[in-house]
Each structure stands twice: as C-alpha cells, then as structure tokens.
Amino acid sequence: MSNTDSRLLILLLSRRDTLSESEAEALAGLNLCNSDHAHGETIVAGGDADAETVSFVVSGMALRAQVTLSGAEVISAVHVPGDFVDLHGLVLERLDHSVRAQGACRVQRIEKRELSALFREYPRLARVFWKQTLIETKIHRAWLAAGATLRANERIAHFVCELHARYAAIGLVRGNSFPMPLEQKDLDSLFGLSRAHANRAVQELRARGLLEWTRGTIAVTDLEGLRRLGKFDGRYLELGPRRRAD
C-alpha cells in the first residue's frame, strides 16, 4: 500500500523553509506508506523496537505517551495533521515513548534509510527536518513553563489556545471551532490533574464564556479572554512566515 502522494509532506516542510525545485522533487520521490489506526491503537511502539520508519500524521490525532517508573502514564505531546510523531527516532537509537492514535488516525511512513539517503544528497533538507524537531522542543518548553506557573484552569486555557493555533494553521478551524479528539479524562495524563479537578476547571472556562466543549469539538467563544487567562503567546509555535536557511 505504498503511494507517492507527498503533497502533505512537502506542504508541511515548506511551512518551515522554502524548498528548492530539486528538493521538492526529491521529496516527491520518497516512498510513502499510508497506515490507518483505530482509536487507542499503537502507531509506534516505544522502547527497544528499532523502527525502520518515521511517520507523520495525515488525519486525526496521535499522542506521545511515556510511562514513568511509578507506573503513571504521561502524555508529552499531541500531534495534529502535518506533525511528525517520531522524527527524533531517525537520529536517536530508541524512543523514550510510544505513539498511539487518539480517535481514528492516519499516518504516512517514510523509510529511515530513504530519508537518510535523501539527506546525503540534499544536506540542507536535513536542516529542515532538524528544525521540525526543534519546534517540538519549543512546545515542550512552553508546557514546562505552563506547568511551573499556571493553575489548572489556566493551563487548560493555554493548551486549548495552542490547539486552536495549530489547527488554524492547517485550516481545520471552522468558524471558531475545531476538532477535539481528546476527552476530559485524558487531561489528567496531560497535566497531572485528577479527573474531578480537571472537570471543574473546564466547567469554569465554560462558565466564564470562554469556550464550549462538546464531545469531539471545541468552540472558542472568547479567544482573547482564553489567551489572557492562559497567558498564551503563540509565537513559540513558529506558525508565521519563515525564512530560508543556509
């Protein structure tokens, strides 16, 4: 089930850097392999399995889940269409987490050896992929800062703002609403909150008229207010215009 529809891949990379003709052609020549996953299915297993591919999300949502020594599961990243889920696996030996589908999720896989070969021919492309991993790192830092300074309702507000911005960048915000594959019960492994308390925080956001959250969809009714509450400054996502690197 290999196909060569690399439009999304090229689109997502050109959001990061201007691609030359030949670079785009080379990318278009990659073998991409679609892979569909039902809710809860493991897309990439963590730990010792040395995967042969790296994957990016085509549709749906994927979560990175790591299990701590105490047995708790922590979600360290959420992925929307256009995000690589395990690009760092190209360079690091083994993943420190697994990736699973949150709702139905389709990914495309690229053979690591093909990608590495591509980098040897077009070294500048390696930098574009590198940049992709660095933006994820900035998101990690934003989460760290949020965790250190915000309270439950503020953190949730921050997170909703982030999702809104990321969905907006890929054209998935309609009016003021966007898909929300996560459920309230998932907020605890995202933020380390109890279900009960996360629920009360969400209800407060609703009561303040900041958002509506029904199963599967969030409608942001007061984006400015939500940003103010969550101390959200979306620049860290680097979704604005980009410049070409050396």
Next chain:
Amino acid sequence: MSNTDSRLLILLLSRRDTLSESEAEALAGLNLCNSDHAHGETIVAGGDADAETVSFVVSGMALRAQVTLSGAEVISAVHVPGDFVDLHGLVLERLDHSVRAQGACRVQRIEKRELSALFREYPRLARVFWKQTLIETKIHRAWLAAGATLRANERIAHFVCELHARYAAIGLVRGNSFPMPLEQKDLDSLFGLSRAHANRAVQELRARGLLEWTRGTIAVTDLEGLRRLGKFDGRYLELGPRRRAD
C-alpha cells in the same frame, strides 16, 4: 581571544557518535572563542537578537531562563560543562529564552557560519549536532513527566539524581559529591515551588539521610534511596555507549 583548543568539543561530540579522523580534524580546525562570565551575567540574550555564534559550556553552570507572559521566570534547562546552551539557535531564527551564568561560567563560542560550512562538507556531522539537541529534548520530556507525577521532594530528588548522573559522566563527581552552583532560592523558578516549600522538601531529603547540601556542593549519601524516591531512571540521558549513525 580566539584559540583552537577544541579538545572538549571533540570529546563531547564523540560521546554521542564515533567521529572519523577527518571529521575530528575538521572540528579541530574550528575557531573557538573563549568567553568568561560572572555569576548572573547574560551569556546569550533571548528574543530578537540574532546571535552570530553558538556556545557550549567549558566550566561552571549556565541556565536557560524564559519569561512567561505573566512575568514569571522559568528555568527550562541547566547546562554543565560539555553542554551546548543554544545550539538550536543555529536552525531556529530566534531563541525563546536567554542564557545566563550560574556562578562563574566559561563558554566557547563557534561562529554559526563556520559550523554551517562544516556541515556542508561533512553532512554526517550535522546529525551528531542534531542528536545533541534531541537529547536535550529528552531531558525536557523527563522534566515534563516529573512535573506531572512527582511531588516537591520527589521532584527535587529526581533533579539531584539527574545532576549527579550528568556530572558523573564528565568526571566531576568526587566520592559522592558534585558541584551545585544552584541555590535553594533557585528551585522555585526551576519547579514552580515557593522558596519556603522547596526548603522544607530539601530538609526532608536531608532528614531521610539521602543527601547533604551545603553551599555550592551536594553530597549524595544514599543514591539508591534518592533514585527510588525520585523515580529516577537515567537512561533518558543517553550517557551510555553509543553507536555510529549513517
């Protein structure tokens, strides 16, 4: 004040991947520029300043500090000798944080253009530097997980274990003690704890006989106990043996 003593640079990179003769030679040919900083001094300014160099720590400690919209300062990384403090600045346009000296700190700077030129000639080296940034990202994830699951005393235990492991890897643990340029008052911007509570947590670690912490030095008196309390599994630091990438 340029010098060419690139031994530390080559040492730290070869901890990540086996370097070929020619790669090592090329690295040795880089112009490195020493730069000394007193406690509290800014080593790299965040924000709009487009720095021309990237730096790694030679001695002492450097902190990454980001300021949130609410005005609070968050430490998102600590750097010990051998760590790059702003390598991601090579690929990203602007830094989302500043870097400052914690205690006296010496760094060496490399011109970005020199490094980029090096990557064009030795594309595989780019991968080694990429890997360096990815390991930092793993540390971020470990902190995220710690923040979501651990309580104050456990988080501090976890952090002390991490520092112990990183100092051990560079030969700076003597007996069971290592340098601790951070003071208790810094723990609040690291973990989002208040000074009073961080202090009580530290005292509990002392009372349990896990560590001694006098100004400037930590002695770990029960490493196993500290690891158990902090749920510390140091594999994420990738300080073990490494393999050569493509």
Next chain:
DNA sequence: CGATAAGTTGATTCGCATCAACTATTGTGG
C-alpha cells in the same frame, strides 16, 4: 563588623487529590 542575601520556621489559606456517589452519554447485543 555591619549590611545584605540565603536559609529556616510558623501560621494561615487555597488549590488540588482522593474517595465516593451519582448522572448523562455512548455503544452494544438481543
């Protein structure tokens, strides 16, 4: 040796975990 900053202690308040019930929703098989 005084001044300043770091560390310590206590009292109080608040955010959040925990446990437990309960309701609403979704999904499923008869």
Next chain:
DNA sequence: CCACAATAGTTGATGCGAATCAACTTATCG
C-alpha cells in the same frame, strides 16, 4: 429499536500538599 452495560462526565465531602505572608536566623561579603 430498545434495554442494558460500559464509559464519560458531574457533584460533594474531606484531607493533604503547597502558596503565601511574615518573622527570624544564619551565612557571605565588602
């Protein structure tokens, strides 16, 4: 299509972890 089971969401009561404010003690340094 309905009845039921399973799961998500909601609400309340209680206790603990951590913030906050304030005083105080101990280091550090000029």
